[in-house]
Amino acid sequence: MERIAIHGTVFVPADQRDTLLERARPLVEASRAEEGCLDYSFLADPHDPTCVRIVELWEDEASLRNHFTLPHFAQAGTLMGEFVTERGDITKHLVTWSGGVMDDVAN
Secondary structure, eight states: EEEEEEEEEEOOGGHHHHHHHHHHHHHHHHHHHHHHEEEEEEETTOOTTTTEEHHHHHEEHHHHHHHHSHHHHHHHHHHHHHSSEEEEEEEEEEEEEOOOTTTOOOO
């Protein structure tokens, strides 16, 4: 089964990062409860006090598309608009193989 991974970065004022993460908690929890959501995290980068990393893993494209239609997704956009000073790279990846870190990638 092909899964969908999202990885991204956004930048916020260092003194507001913890506030953003706390206010995002209900949105993260709602997303994690969605059918098809395998992981959904907003994470403080330990090396850059202005950086928040976004990590998501979805069972399939349909689950991700459904996520985009839900009220908490719209709320996340509004929240980001309040805090984000710069949007880094936010990228969607199609995962066609998963295995152990030291395993060879399947061909």
